[in-house]
Amino acid sequence: MVRIRKAKEIMYIGLCTIVEYHKVKQANQSTGFTEVAVFEDIPCKLSFKSAPSVLESDKASALTQSISLILAPEIEINPGSKIIVTQNGVTKAYKNSGVPAVYTTHQEIMLDIFKGWS
Template identity: 45%
Template sequence: MSMMDTVRAALGTLYTGKCDVIEHQKYLDGSITRYKEATVLTDQPCKLSFGSIPAADNADGGGAALTQVTKLFLPPGVNIKPGSKITVTQNGQTTAYSQSGQPAVYESHTEITLQLFKRWA
């Protein structure tokens, strides 16, 4: 077993959540273009991580506000298209998110910054 295989196996033990990935796909209904939700990945092991950073705008002169940052950690090779809805179940709670940026792809894992899902764009 290579060193990277060992690292991936160790990271895999941290994936305590599961996620489903849903895409908003176009289809034709006669001559009308419609959209449907299509689940493209189910029960993918993952890990949600929460952090905070100071907000950029402190115009009111009060204390520095904090903004929550949510990251999703996945095994390498898991590709999620931008604009997908990602439903994560971890610690007994299920929440829908959307991808808010390009994934950070590493040899050992993939990180995706998330935001709460509001609606399809």
């Protein structure tokens, strides 16, 4: 298993930062929210898959894209977390859109583009 995990980790070409939205008490005693980085510079890999849309219309077919993040299995990412990934010189923000598939050697998390905190 150790060799298999090391082989997978060699393919990690990106780095990610995991950000959560935490409740904080402000100086004026009001409650606010702030972004908190819970993990930084975690080696990872983004994987993209495109497929033609199932819906047919008079217009050109649309492509749907599924985005998954592959990283070490011990990193716990809470639902709704913001995941900032830098890979191939491009940095984008995503959010996890489901329960991760956790394996002995890695985990895979389906992502959506981050459009703001829910």
